[in-house]
Amino acid sequence: MATTPGALGRRYAPFLVLAAVQVLLVAIVPSKGTRVQTGDYAAGASGQSGVVSGNGPTSSDAGVVGTTDAGAGGPVGTAGGAGGSGGAGGGGTAAAGATAGTVDGGAAPSAGAEDRSRCAKNGQQIGPTYYMPACRPRWAGGDNGGSTMTGVDATSIKYVFYRAQGNAQVNAILARQDLAASAEQFCEAVRAFDKSINKNYEMYGRKAVSLDGPGKNKGSTVNGSDQPNCKFPYFQGQCSLTPPDPPCERAEAQVIATQLKPAFVLAPVADPALYNELGKRGIVVIGGQNFPEQYHADLAPYYWDVFMDGKRVMSHLAEYYCKKLVGKPVTYAGADVRGIGTAPKRKVGVIYPSTAGDPTYKLSVDFFVAQITGGMCGSKADGVKTYSYESNINTAQQQATTTVLALKNDKITTVVCFCDPIAPVFLTNTMDAQAYHPEELTAGSFLMDYDKLARLYNPNVWKYAFGPSTLQIQLPFDQSDAARAWRDAGNTGLPDKTENLNVAYYNLMASMIQNAGPTLNPRTIQQGMFNAQGIGGQPNYPKIQFRAPSDYTGIDDDRETYWCATRPSEIDGQAGSYASVDNGKRTDLGQWTPGDPRVFPNGTCI
């Protein structure tokens, strides 16, 4: 039975030879990928070749940009050329060039007789939203640079609206507040928004064109009987979000990037994998809601969002906490919590999702914890504990019980739910069942500060909710941006109640296009947005501004609010809304005033 060395040698000789050859090949011609590190994306942005050196699909863009920009003006030509060289260093030169050429280049062709008929007296473009950008004279024709980036030519700017696959259970919960749109409603709305931005924004001789997804992603037809009358093109995602399916999301992102080749992707709701993949492939993508600042910075200048990034949300919250709450006794909780323990000071519990260890939300939460345990609060720091949960609708209820039990046992007096907007439905009901009514310090994240969503939460618990809110005092829905854009497109009636989210993304994309000037590319978009003045800062209009070097998300300021179950909402007149302190005055970072919160005046609503 024993095998001789000779026999062994004969048996395995071919394998050994093969292995030896492979080792030799590895030594002589190694198979290594090109290094891509943080910052490479931004550095290579103008030409994009720095970004896509590992992936390839848009390497030709570098050349395109270089050529056309050269025609538009000297400085930008330098940018294109540098981008064309493909390296990270070259990209750095590109950034400088793009700054000079962006908006000026756009204004040049029409310098003689400017048509400013679309300019309002305040210098903004006239249009259906308060957030119209600084006015540009109507494009008088001429060379707009043609194909200045992927998805752009002389007459069109191609974009993709990515509609994530819904989840029946989640939609059912949202439907109770009329917050679940049908495919038909959604389609009609985005068709209107598309029409509205093309009508009102300066696109320098181009038109924003929505692309249909291929095959089963073909939004215009795939929803069949659910969408009988609207054939507007969009990308219907087929990937499960609950539970997430990253390979599928990345595959769809690749399809968008390499097959559809749009200039922009609007994806209000999707898994982080989608944004990551698109950003890495050099596509400008807008969406995500309160993702960490680092995610945007890592993929700069490709990944943008309307809403505040997670770090800024937590910065506001930390400042609010450190200036108004730290070191003080619990005031706004139920009697059951005010009586807990002997320590008079607050003890904060931060709840956040961490599905299978996904670090997305933890990054922002860690920042907050660092701030209120020494950083911003200094020596007055209160105790703080964090509680993660799995974002899984199937196990949500049991997890809620477990979490509430831990909160109670840890004698948490003040809960910060940096959660998805559905989690508090389970958490607050369980809290009430367990006779646990802590202070609910709102962060203004994930739309939990939207009146209609907050009505889903247990009123006995949510009546102790107060804190910063990123959203503004709501306007009646028929005066909202969604309704105005809807009417602007020639429709009657109103769109469905969820559309203020989608219209915000349309408006941001259109502003990016207008601010970038005719030479539209990621770098000019970046420069245009960073150079643009902030708009808003009024009670009904949050301040939206993007700033160098790493602010790629919109809303900057907060207002101070508290929940009032009896107060009618401005949105629909029904009871249950967030009341504002100081008439909804907006507060930017560093401007929160020290002193007690001015919530629940004279014990109202609590």
Added chain:
Amino acid sequence: MRRVWTAPRTGPPVQAVTAAVVLYVALHVLMRHHQPTGGVYAFGALVGVLYGFVALGLILVYRANRIINFAQAEMGAVAGVLGALLIKLHHVPYPVAFVVAIAVAVVIGAVVEVVVVRRFYRAPRLILSVATIGLALGLGAIQFYLPKWVGGDYSVIDPTPPRTWFNRFEFVFSGFHFNGNHIVIVVAGAFVVVALFAFFRYTDVGIAARASAENADRAALLGIPVKRVSTVVWIVAAVLSALGIFLRIPVIGLPAGADIGLTVLLYPLAAAVIARMESFAVAMGAGIAIGVLEQTLYFFSRDPLVPFAVMLPILLGAMLAQRGKLSRGQDSGLSTWSLAREFRPIPPELRDVDVVQWARFLAGLAVLAAAIFLPFAMDLKQQILASVIVLYGIVGVSLVILTGWAGQISLGQWGFAGVGAVVTGGLAAHLHVDFFVTLVVAGVAGALAAVVIGLPALRIQGLYLAVTTLAFAVTVQVYVVNARYFPSLMPNSAQNVVRPTLYGRISIDDPRSYYWLCLLFLALALASARALRNSRTGRALVASRDNERGAQGYGVSVSRARLTAFAISGFWAALAGALFAYHQQTVESLSFDPQISLLILTMVVIGGVTSLPGAMLGTVWLGFLKYGPLEGSPTGQLLASGFGVTILLLALPGGLAQVFYGARDSLLRTVADRRGIHVPSLVADSREERIEVAAAADTDVLTTAAASVEESDTLVPAPAGTATR
């Protein structure tokens, strides 16, 4: 003292009390600076009772059929949710809804047993276990539609636990608000344990069930209506599950999802394993202990992932502690768990016939061409995802080696892929190591991990190992593929696991090239597996699987053979994970869902677990189902993968390979007839088929037994529990 500890009557309660005290002291010491209150322990115990209900059902079914019933929770969920919906939608009184739920559970249990389980009476236990995965998914889909059928929609699923008559009895214990519903769970738990004990101890049906569990054929020969007893057991299991679900609704709320989920099943499975799939009292006690552990560990860590991660060492410890305590009957049960139909190679008489050689060559060429040119018939997204399916295929090959040939059931094979991906992510994104080096290192890491997991398998196998591998897969997802614990290994959001240009010349950047690269590695995996099967090691593996003691008698080192299987299997699974990391160009925990492991196991069983071509057919089936016409329709996928799997296995217990090899053998028979070649193995088949038909047609006990005896002469796989005959 030793006598008290080991005596059949006094041993279990003494051991249980000791375990509880040890657990309490351990938790007390561990959390001495942050003591959980009594409320945490009490709620944990309560949740544990609910785990216990599922564990009891698992044990019942295991004792009757020697399988893991993956549909245990779902069988009751349909009935329990129906009862709750009746209360919510139609305001049916609680007791009436309870009776309706139990009645529906009885029907579901009976239907499942008669329509599905009975049809798998003679099938390998692994096949039936996988069929229950299909059942679980199918019942999950029914649960999804239930609200509509009952007259509402999902909006009726209010997350607030409904109020019942028992809510009026409220009290506070150590800060936790309890009510009568909590007490009902505790009382029901105790009652069920006592009732089950009495049922199996004192009733005729219970005693018959125990006899059937010990040795079904011997019981049948003694006149016990084995199949009818099995029906009773499945009914009781379904009722237990419904009871658990129905009782949890007023406390924890209505399950909002369509399926209970694999990770939730891990705890009851662990409880059942700790109870050696035998003792109801121990299972309930273990369930309670696990519930307490889960709650206190969450309390301690405030991270729901930690209790999952802790399950692996607990299960490994439980496994190592149990060898030697298993009865002979159980041991035989374990050995028959993995028996699966073997497919013969082409008979030697026909192997050199020119037509056969040409047919083999052309068929191989056609398959190869189809695989190579497949991307040209696909859209871009399918091309991208086709690579993922091919990688699942490589993991499938690793499962054929481990489960099909070595007989070691793995429910967590995708976990090894996770290990490979993490290693690759670290080497490629941080250290920029050569592509091929990363693959080899990842493979070796996977092999090492598999050997560590496999070491306890030298002492104990079958179901126990299966549960451990499941715990391993969960641990990998929540702990290993997690930047929180391994920040230096995991690439961050800005880092790519960049696909290299091979040898500085060959780009693998576009989906098609990468698909072909994956295909090449699949071919290598298949070639390596085939070489292994034809080697002495391969024969030793199969011999050890079929007859461990016999193999040892022939001087085969079973330990070495099994560890080799684990190592090779782990190597290929991890290598697939490494290629997956390059495919995704990142490593993220969400991609390593343990559910994928079950999916791959289902895929391999559907194909034919002992056959490499079968595994490939299963891979094709999985690709079609996951990214084919049903993509984007979760309920459609749930139904197709659920009832679809069950129906397919009912029709083809040997999997798709059965069709493949059946067609091949018919062609071979034709060739043999035309050439006048006498091929005994092909002729023997017709006799075997006649016997199978006769056995299926006869319900008479004696006829069945006689057929069983005849079958043993024709080397048809033995039914459950017959290996000690």
